[in-house]
Amino acid sequence: MADRLTENDVTPKHxxxxxxxxxxxxxxxxxxxxxxxxxxxTPADWMQQKIGAGFDTTMATDERITPFEDASTYNNYFxxxxxxxxPVNRSGDFRTDPWSVEIGGxxxxxxxxxLEDIVQPKDLEERIYRLRCVEAWSMVIPWLGFPxxxxxxxxEPTSDAKYVRFETLYDPDQxxxxxxxxxxxxxxxxxxxxxxxxxxxxxxxxxxxxGEALPNQNGAPxxxxxxxxxxxxxxxxxxxxxxxxxxxxxxxxxMQPREYGFYANVNPNVDHPRWSQATERRLPSTGLxxxxxxxxxxxxxxxxxxxxxxxxxxxxRYI
Amino acid sequence: xxxxISLPQPLRRPLVHVLCALPLLYWGWQTVxxxxxxxxxxxxxxGAVLADKSGFWAINLLLASLALTPLQRLFRxxxxxxxxxxxxxxxxxxxxxxxxxxxxxxGRDLAEFWHEVVERPxxxxxxxxxxxxxxxxxxxxxxxxxxxKKRWQQLHYLVYPAAILAVIHxxxxxxxxxxxxxxxxxxxxxxxxxxxHWWLRSARRRVS
Ligand code: HEM
Numbered sequence: 001m002a003d004r005l006t007e008n009d010v011t012p013k014h015x016x017x018x019x020x021x022x023x024x025x026x027x028x029x030x031x032x033x034x035x036x037x038x039x040x041x042t043p044a045d046w047m048q049q050k051i052g053a054g055f056d057t058t059m060a061t062d063e064r065i066t067p068f069e070d071a072s073t074y075n076n077y078f079x080x081x082x083x084x085x086x087p088v089n090r091s092g093d094f095r096t097d098p099w100s101v102e103i104g105g106x107x108x109x110x111x112x113x114x115l116e117d118i119v120q121p122k123d124l125e126e127r128i129y130r131l132r133c134v135e136a137w138s139m140v141i142p143w144l145g146f147p148x149x150x151x152x153x154x155x156e157p158t159s160d161a162k163y164v165r166f167e168t169l170y171d172p173d174q175x176x177x178x179x180x181x182x183x184x185x186x187x188x189x190x191x192x193x194x195x196x197x198x199x200x201x202x203x204x205x206x207x208x209x210x211g212e213a214l215p216n217q218n219g220a221p222x223x224x225x226x227x228x229x230x231x232x233x234x235x236x237x238x239x240x241x242x243x244x245x246x247x248x249x250x251x252x253x254x255m256q257p258r259e260y261g262f263y264a265n266v267n268p269n270v271d272h273p274r275w276s277q278a279t280e281r282r283l284p285s286t287g288l289x290x291x292x293x294x295x296x297x298x299x300x301x302x303x304x305x306x307x308x309x310x311x312x313x314x315x316x317r318y319i
Numbered sequence: 320x321x322x323x324i325s326l327p328q329p330l331r332r333p334l335v336h337v338l339c340a341l342p343l344l345y346w347g348w349q350t351v352x353x354x355x356x357x358x359x360x361x362x363x364x365x366g367a368v369l370a371d372k373s374g375f376w377a378i379n380l381l382l383a384s385l386a387l388t389p390l391q392r393l394f395r396x397x398x399x400x401x402x403x404x405x406x407x408x409x410x411x412x413x414x415x416x417x418x419x420x421x422x423x424x425x426g427r428d429l430a431e432f433w434h435e436v437v438e439r440p441x442x443x444x445x446x447x448x449x450x451x452x453x454x455x456x457x458x459x460x461x462x463x464x465x466x467x468k469k470r471w472q473q474l475h476y477l478v479y480p481a482a483i484l485a486v487i488h489x490x491x492x493x494x495x496x497x498x499x500x501x502x503x504x505x506x507x508x509x510x511x512x513x514x515x516h517w518w519l520r521s522a523r524r525r526v527s
Contacts, residue, residue, distance in 0.1 A: 069358055070362070070363040073363065074363040074364060078495065082494075082495060082497060084363075084364070084367075084368070085360060135367075135494075137364055137367070182496050182498060182501075183496065184495040184496050184497070185495050185496070255495060256494075274439055274441060274491070274492060275439065276435075276438075281364060281366065281367075281424075283363050283364050284362055284363045284364070285362070285363070285364060285365050285366070285423075287353065287354050287356065288350065288353060288354050288365050288422075288423060289426070290365075290366050290423055290424060290425075290426045292425075292426050
């Protein structure tokens with residue numbers, strides 16, 4: 001892990017400034033997109049206060065951070081639509097407050113927790129992670145959150161808890177694609193991690209990015225971030241967390257078992273059946289120039305390699 | 320009372336060209352803005368977005384060109400005279416599509432281009448479709464038509480396998496249920512079905 005640095009060292013002020021500019025300057029555009037947005041659709045006051053109270057940056061990078069305007073307008077979030085700009089265009093009214101998360105399965109403290117009770121007791125930290133999408137593009141994003149491990153410890157899982165299963169909100173009133181004639185996939189979206197993956201210190205529960213609460217299109221109010229796995233593992237808008245003893249289903253592997261697996265570790269040596277994973281387009285493009293860079297094993301987070309010792313990661317059942 | 324919207328004859332052909340050019344102009348304009356450093360809908364990942372848009376319009380126009388004869392037979396819409404224009408515009412989008420893939424996605428890496436073509440079956444199908452369309456474009460002139468006589472018609476039947484390959488090329492790469500790919504497939508099946516139906520009927524008539 002990188003050295004502990006202060007916020008000012010690694011999150012250049014211009015990032016945040018640029019964001020404000022975008023919010024103000026792009027207000028006309030955003031206004032048109034989010035017409036009818038009401039007070040409910042903004043992050044909870046307590047969340048904004050908590051984030052406003054400050055945080056440390058615990059993982060930095062010398063790579064160029066993807067501008068907020070790219071990270072918040074180019075998203076895969078099929079509940080809002082399959083187009084990359086559907087999430088930003090259609091999530092304006094999404095309500096993230098009040099929000100509760102049902103936590104259950106093999107643990108001593110199951111229950112339905114208000115998001116407030118999950119997030120408030122945690123120390124938020126900023127971590128700048130590479131995000132590698134299975135579609136062969138990547139970004140560098142400063143997330144704001146807390147280690148999933150700290151939440152799991154609080155729930156006191158029993159020895160039967162071998163995996164953690166996550167579920168996204170199911171609410172066709174709010175998610176256009178969930179009420180579409182032909183939804184793009186089976187909902188609710190589900191994902192899972194092996195217990196040791198979930199407990200790994202890199203695994204983050206994010207509630208913010210770029211120093212502010214998560215935008216709706218990025219998975220507000222709370223999403224997973226597993227930086228060494230393809231982006232689809234990092235499930236958004238989580239409403240359910242369950243400790244289970246069998247490997248849980250995950251949506252993409254269910255839909256296309258020949259193309260996506262449970263582990264989904266970033267791996268330049270195993271191509272997607274339809275495209276190469278050896279390189280990636282680091283977004284945003286510089287003008288029209290595709291920034292093609294080599295993809296790294298585990299997305300460059302080699303410290304997780306020991307989790308997979310003895311597993312042949314080129315074998316389909318471990319992809 | 321029916322409202323007759325009728326455009327003066329001399330304006331019709333230009334209108335067809337303008338309509339076919341509109342997507343190219345719009346996305347071209349976004350490309351210019353992006354190249355100048357402005358933040359646009361394509362800025363983040365121009366290669367992927369433009370490859371999608373150009374492919375989408377290539378197949379739309381290709382299917383449209385195939386639909387003109389059935390539209391004439393079924394609804395007396397006399398648009399067949401614009402078929403060549405629409406077909407040529409489809410090819411403009413095909414070329415743009417290939418160019419975008421080569422420059423913006425692969426970064427002008429020719430070795431990588433060939434590698435992708437042979438390695439990825441869906442791209443191979445796209446390339447075959449483009450190859451089948453090429454001779455049609457080259458023989459689209461009146462002179463070629465006169466020169467080839469009966470052969471011309473036979474040659475231009477290649478548009479059917481090209482359309483089939485292009486639709487499979489699109490279907491093959493969908494990541495989840497995508498309505499566009501399904502609509503293109505249904506339209507193609509409908510168009511081919513109509514042709515087959517008419518062909519069988521005339522064949523039967525010829526026999527009897
Ligand atoms: C050498 C020839 C070709 C190559 C290398 C090629 C390559 C590609 C690639 C890489 C994509 C995926 C873009 C993405 O989503 O990232 C694509 C999509 C597509 N291509 Fe092609 N293609 C070729 C020929 C054609 C032809 C001839 C047609 C139709 C006439 C066509 C129609 C399409 C369509 C409809 C899509 C899907 C667009 C969408 O997602 O809406 N392609 N092609």
